[in-house]
Amino acid sequence: MKYKPLxxxxxxxxxxxxxxxxxxxxxxxxxxxVSSEQIRAMSLDAYRDFLSKNEVIRGxxxxxxxxxVGVRIKSAVERYFAERNMSAQLSGYAWxxxxxxxxxxxxxxxxxxxxxxxTGILPITREDQGLAVVMGHEIAHVVANHGNERMSQAxxxxxxxxxxxxxxxxxxxxxxxxxxxxxxxxxxxxILLPYSxxxxxxxxxxxxxxxxxxxxxxxxxxxxxxxxxxxxxGGSTPEFLSTHPTSSTRIENIKSLLPEAMKxxxx
Numbered sequence: 001m002k003y004k005p006l007x008x009x010x011x012x013x014x015x016x017x018x019x020x021x022x023x024x025x026x027x028x029x030x031x032x033x034v035s036s037e038q039i040r041a042m043s044l045d046a047y048r049d050f051l052s053k054n055e056v057i058r059g060x061x062x063x064x065x066x067x068x069v070g071v072r073i074k075s076a077v078e079r080y081f082a083e084r085n086m087s088a089q090l091s092g093y094a095w096x097x098x099x100x101x102x103x104x105x106x107x108x109x110x111x112x113x114x115x116x117x118x119t120g121i122l123p124i125t126r127e128d129q130g131l132a133v134v135m136g137h138e139i140a141h142v143v144a145n146h147g148n149e150r151m152s153q154a155x156x157x158x159x160x161x162x163x164x165x166x167x168x169x170x171x172x173x174x175x176x177x178x179x180x181x182x183x184x185x186x187x188x189x190x191i192l193l194p195y196s197x198x199x200x201x202x203x204x205x206x207x208x209x210x211x212x213x214x215x216x217x218x219x220x221x222x223x224x225x226x227x228x229x230x231x232x233x234g235g236s237t238p239e240f241l242s243t244h245p246t247s248s249t250r251i252e253n254i255k256s257l258l259p260e261a262m263k264x265x266x267x
Contacts, residue, residue: 028202034148040092040112047096047114055101057119063099066117069131070097073139074113076213081143090143097135105231109138111147124227132216133207133224140206146199204254208261218261225251 022029057063074095081087095113102118109115115135125131141147208218229247 028198034151036111036145036148037092039148039151043110043112043114044094047110047112047116050116051098057099057101060099062119062122065128065131066099066135067097069128069135070095070115072214072216073132073135073210076210077139077143080210080213105228107134107138109135109142111142111145113139113142115139124231125224126227129211129216129220130224130227132211132214133221136207136211136214136216137203138207140203140210141199144199144202144206146203149199200250201253204250205257208254208257209264212261212264215266218258218265221254222251222258225254 078087078090081090093113095115097115098117100116100118103120104118105120105124106118107116107121115138117131117135121134122131125134204221208221211221212218229251
């Protein structure tokens, strides 16, 4: 009997080893206790629910801009993955790009390619290139499975690594709250499960490469984040920055990534 805790510890360690996957481009190993299929199904339901409760802007130049930039970033992601025989990781994606009437300075993306951009961020993105920085960054979070990783960490910390299907059946409310926080949906963005600095750095890294492949100059990311920093300094912190802290350090890190990103850039 005295060996039982040790046995469980060994089992848990093996579970963590077997539940790891690799982030594209950076190669970092990350925890993954939830299946992509389950997450995509939950994301689709959450996205539909969100759209039903918010005003989606259609047919305007701004709405067309969101779709245009989104499609180009999506094509860049698919090209990058295809060239590395990784297209299977995007299986089941049904991309969708919507502009939401909301003064919040915010944007987010969910597994399966569901993206929302708020009208409040457009004065800061200004043009296609600025919007490509935002959408490339948010889509990078998705294809890097950062939300899955955060939800896996929360399931491990709060429910002892309980399988998602079990958690949904036994503790549905808490599990849905973990999901909403993990993927930045709703009012809990940046409160329960903010992106880590490591995940933010990865999203910056991947986002620069994706926007470069899409034909947007990655050097525009420096200008965008400087505008966001000025926005933050002018009053209350925009919701987009509640999980996306900007600083001179971040901008310097982006500058250090530009030589690599520029290798992918073609006008």
